[in-house]
Amino acid sequence: xxxxxxxxxxxxxxxxxRVNAELFTLTYGAIVRQLLTDLEEVxxxxxxxxxxxxxxxxxLIDEFLAKSNVSRCVDFKETAEVIAKVGxxxxxxxxxxxxxxxxxxxxxxxxxxxxxLVDFVELPDTCQGLYYCNILSxxxxxxxxxxxxxxxxxxxxxxxxxxxxxxxxxxxxxxxxEEYPYKxxx
Amino acid sequence: xxGVGKIKQYSNVLDKPLSKGKQEVSLSAFAxxxxxxxxxxxxxxxxxxxxERRLEDAGYAVGARVLELLCHRDKGNRRETRLLGILSFVxxxxxxxxxxxxxxxxxxxxxxxxxxMISEKELLVNKxxxxxxxxxxxxxxxxVAGIVRGVLDSAGFPAVVTAHFVPMEGQQRPxxxxxxxxxxxxxxxxxxxx
Numbered sequence: 001x002x003x004x005x006x007x008x009x010x011x012x013x014x015x016x017x018r019v020n021a022e023l024f025t026l027t028y029g030a031i032v033r034q035l036l037t038d039l040e041e042v043x044x045x046x047x048x049x050x051x052x053x054x055x056x057x058x059x060l061i062d063e064f065l066a067k068s069n070v071s072r073c074v075d076f077k078e079t080a081e082v083i084a085k086v087g088x089x090x091x092x093x094x095x096x097x098x099x100x101x102x103x104x105x106x107x108x109x110x111x112x113x114x115x116x117l118v119d120f121v122e123l124p125d126t127c128q129g130l131y132y133c134n135i136l137s138x139x140x141x142x143x144x145x146x147x148x149x150x151x152x153x154x155x156x157x158x159x160x161x162x163x164x165x166x167x168x169x170x171x172x173x174x175x176x177x178e179e180y181p182y183k184x185x186x
Numbered sequence: 187x188x189g190v191g192k193i194k195q196y197s198n199v200l201d202k203p204l205s206k207g208k209q210e211v212s213l214s215a216f217a218x219x220x221x222x223x224x225x226x227x228x229x230x231x232x233x234x235x236x237x238e239r240r241l242e243d244a245g246y247a248v249g250a251r252v253l254e255l256l257c258h259r260d261k262g263n264r265r266e267t268r269l270l271g272i273l274s275f276v277x278x279x280x281x282x283x284x285x286x287x288x289x290x291x292x293x294x295x296x297x298x299x300x301x302x303m304i305s306e307k308e309l310l311v312n313k314x315x316x317x318x319x320x321x322x323x324x325x326x327x328x329x330v331a332g333i334v335r336g337v338l339d340s341a342g343f344p345a346v347v348t349a350h351f352v353p354m355e356g357q358q359r360p361x362x363x364x365x366x367x368x369x370x371x372x373x374x375x376x377x378x379x380x
Contacts, residue, residue, distance in 0.1 A: 013212065016212045016213065016214070017212070017213035017214075018210040018211065018212055018213055019210060019211060019212075019213050019216045019285070019286065019310065020207065020209075020210060020283060020284060020285075020286065021207075021209035021210055021211045022205075022207055022209075022252075022255070022283070022284075023216065023248075023283075023284045023285075024211045024215065024216050024219065026247075026248040026251055026252065027216070027219060027220065027223065027244075027248060028219060029247070029248075029251075030223075030244040030245070030247045030248050031219070031222070031223050031226070031244065033247060034223075034226075034227075034240070034243070034244055035226075038230060048226070052222040052226065055222060055225070056218040056219070056221075056222060059218065060214070060218060063214055090212060091211065091212045091214065091215040092211050092212070092215055093209065093210055093211050093212070116209060116211055119205060120199065120251070120255075121199065122198070122199040135219075
């Protein structure tokens with residue numbers, strides 16, 4: 001039997017190489033500022049951040065699977081738990097919790113207790129429509145797409161916009177059956 | 187993190203207590219982010235010089251903030267005013283906070299009085315990066331050069347800062363040298379101060 005999947009990412013986070021979160025935070029800030037200057041429209045910045053996150057997600061899932069020892073999740077509920085407890089911990093060193101399940105178990109919220117992206121950040125009046133952490137939703141969407149799940153990830157609450165927590169809604173749109181593009185005899 | 191799972195709200199970011207700077211994220215999270223920064227900027231330019239300039243600009247923004255943060259947190263709102271002081275501040279304090287270690291070396295240029303070099307065998311941002319052949323001398327260290335320029339400039343030491351690969355004998359990968367060329371006024375002031 002395969003070893004049981006970890007219930008938390010603490011041990012993995014402790015064993016991987018780490019960098020100071022401030023370097024990460026400030027670098028992310030520099031990226032957002034560059035996008036705001038280049039693209040001008042806040043909507044466009046949201047889109048670009050999501051795209052960057054998606055690009056990261058489709059690569060990050062490989063590292064996640066390689067290091068986390070997580071095997072196939074039985075249902076979307078388990079997937080969400082693994083993202084919150086193992087995924088966030090392993091990469092960002094923070095934990096999240098999963099709540100607000102809908103009746104058929106295809107839509108839930110991931111609530112972040114701590115968010116290393118937003119230290120030192122305050123949104124000026126001109127950027128009120130900005131989803132500052134939009135890169136995170138892209139990461140989740142990209143990573144899940146690589147394991148055959150089409151999802152829609154949206155921000156429900158954002159402290160930078162005056163809410164009391166960071167809440168991401170993850171909605172499972174459909175599960176794509178795995179396709180084998182290769183033939184056995186090749 | 188205060189444990190209860192609720193984030194305390196502050197009306198103003200300045201009211202928030204300054205973190206101690208001990209938090210960490212995984213190196214891969216940073217590497218992924220940095221790679222996106224580089225890839226995005228590649229779409230915005232048509233030559234290497236421009237790409238380096240844009241990365242440097244991004245770094246500059248980081249450097250300016252790092253100086254403010256460190257002076258406030260570690261130095262009781264004082265900052266270095268002398269050339270050697272600020273250089274060793276960059277080489278030791280800034281490096282240690284950002285990259286978890288002191289830079290490998292800090293040297294004075296032999297040919298020019300106004301040049302200094304900070305070298306690093308394996309610069310953090312270059313760790314997972316190999317430059318394609320057709321990109322010539324492009325070095326992602328431009329981002330770090332920008333950080334250094336941001337710190338120096340904001341502290342009143344304007345300088346031109348560039349990143350270069352320097353091949354090392356017996357090593358597979360070249361080291362990265364951050365070359366700092368101070369503006370004339372900095373050296374004049376330094377001479378006046380004696």
